[in-house]
Amino acid sequence: MRSVNSPAGSGHGGSSPPRIQRLVALAAAVCLFLASIEYVIPKPLPFLRIGLANLPLLLALDLFPVSHFFLLLGIKILGQSLIQGSLFSFTFLLSLSGSLASGLVMLAARRLLRGSTTLIGISILGAMASNLVQLTLARYIVFGRSAWMIAPPFLLVGLISSSILGYLAQVYKERSTWLPKMFPQHFSE
Amino acid sequence: MTASRVRIRALDIIIFLFALIIIGLISLQTYARGRGTPEITISSAGQGTEQQWIYPLDGEATLRVPGPLGETVVVIKDGAVQVISSPCPEKICVKTGRISKPGQWIACLPNRVFISIRGRRSQQPDAVSQ
Numbered sequence: 001m002r003s004v005n006s007p008a009g010s011g012h013g014g015s016s017p018p019r020i021q022r023l024v025a026l027a028a029a030v031c032l033f034l035a036s037i038e039y040v041i042p043k044p045l046p047f048l049r050i051g052l053a054n055l056p057l058l059l060a061l062d063l064f065p066v067s068h069f070f071l072l073l074g075i076k077i078l079g080q081s082l083i084q085g086s087l088f089s090f091t092f093l094l095s096l097s098g099s100l101a102s103g104l105v106m107l108a109a110r111r112l113l114r115g116s117t118t119l120i121g122i123s124i125l126g127a128m129a130s131n132l133v134q135l136t137l138a139r140y141i142v143f144g145r146s147a148w149m150i151a152p153p154f155l156l157v158g159l160i161s162s163s164i165l166g167y168l169a170q171v172y173k174e175r176s177t178w179l180p181k182m183f184p185q186h187f188s189e
Numbered sequence: 190m191t192a193s194r195v196r197i198r199a200l201d202i203i204i205f206l207f208a209l210i211i212i213g214l215i216s217l218q219t220y221a222r223g224r225g226t227p228e229i230t231i232s233s234a235g236q237g238t239e240q241q242w243i244y245p246l247d248g249e250a251t252l253r254v255p256g257p258l259g260e261t262v263v264v265i266k267d268g269a270v271q272v273i274s275s276p277c278p279e280k281i282c283v284k285t286g287r288i289s290k291p292g293q294w295i296a297c298l299p300n301r302v303f304i305s306i307r308g309r310r311s312q313q314p315d316a317v318s319q
Contacts, residue, residue, distance in 0.1 A: 113200060121201035128208050152216035159208050170195045 023182060024068050027056040028075040035080040048154065050161045051127065053080055057103065058119050058126075058169040061110045063183045073103045090142055094134045102130035119173065123166025127158040227291045227308025229270050231263060234301040246270070246289070246306060256300030263304060275300055 035053040043049065053076055060069050077099045081087040086095065106126040113121070131154060138147040173179065180187035232241040233254050244250060246268055253260040259276035269289035272282040275297050282297035294305035 117198050117200040117204065118195060120195075120197060121204040124201075124204050124208050128211070148215070148219045151219055152212060155208075155212045155215065159205070159212065163205065167195060174195065 020064070020068055024064065024072050024075075027060055027064075027072050028079065030056045031072070031076040032079040032083065035076070035083050039083055045150075048157050051158075051165060054102070054123070054126070054162075055165060055169055055172075058106070058123055058166065059173060059179070061106055061119075061122065062173075063179070063186055066107065069107065070103065073099060093141070094137055097137055098130035098134040101133040102126035105129035118166065119170040120163055120166035123162045123169065124159060127162030128155070131155050131158045227306050229265060229304065229306055231302070231304050233261070233303070246308070254302050256297070256302050258300045261297055261300050261302045263302075270295065270304055270306065272297065272302075272304070275302070 031053045034055060038050055038052040041050065057069075057073060057076065060072050064072065077096055078087070081092045081095060084091075086092050103126070106122050106129075109117070109125045110122050135147060135151050135154065139145060227246045229244045229246055230241065231244070231252065231254055232239065233256050234240075240255075242252070242254075244252075244265055246265070248265055250265045252263045252265070254263055256276075261275040261277075261282065262273050264271050264273050269287040271287045272285070272295055275282050277297050277299035279299070282295050282300075282302070285295045288295055288304075288306060291306050291308040294303065296303050
């Protein structure tokens with residue numbers, strides 16, 4: 001049986017499960033595509049990252065229910081590690097904890113500061129959370145105190161790249177004609 | 190909806206500055222800690238007892254260090270140490286001039302005064318052969 005579901009018909013909590021799942025899959029595919037793009041961009045140091053794959057996550061903050069946001073986050077963490085070939089190394093541990101921290105912080109910040117920031121501020125908070133958690137782990141698990149020697153450039157690059165990413169996400173959110181069609185309940189004005 | 194530009198909110202800028210301040214604090218803590226000021230150790234064996242003084246290299250002081258022959262005058266200024274006068278016959282300590290790097294030393298053997306700079310090893314090589 002096929003339910004004829006007009007986009008406007010799917011209300012706040014009551015959107016049909018297959019539809020939201022398809023959107024999660026689509027967002028995850030975009031995440032992994034961006035992760036591949038990021039992977040082929042040469043980087044002077046392995047820890048200096050752009051974080052392109054976080055773009056769909058920023059948009060998902062407002063559009064997906066919390067459970068589906070974390071589903072997307074999990075797929076992104078696993079898929080990105082597969083692409084980078086770091087699934088079974090300590091890098092995965094860093095990536096996992098960093099992504100989880102950033103996801104939690106962004107979600108909390110978005111809920112608490114609803115409307116008083118753009119995605120730029122949210123993106124910066126997420127990047128800082130992720131980078132600080134990764135540095136702390138690197139200090140205690142892998143590298144010892146010298147891990148903090150790379151902290152300032154690492155954090156600075158994160159701040160700049162996350163600001164740019166946040167800006168891009170915000171622009172996309174405001175100008176996209178596709179998003180309002182997919183998520184009419186979030187674009188009611 | 191014809192939003193031509195993203196309207197950045199005040200809180201965005203506050204978050205950005207807040208992050209910048211945190212990065213600044215971490216950099217200060219990371220890079221300042223390792224680079225402690227070198228110390229000057231001055232020891233003398235005047236009047237039958239060994240004495241030792243420690244001064245920071247970035248301070249300013251004029252010290253009269255007592256020794257068996259009299260007072261050796263040591264000046265700490267502009268990140269360097271120098272003996273400007275000493276009651277010894279050869280004045281080797283005065284001729285040594287200013288020292289400013291960890292590992293360097295000035296000795297006045299007749300007056301039994303020894304001055305050395307201790308601290309983190311400098312990044313420069315001891316000597317270069319050409």
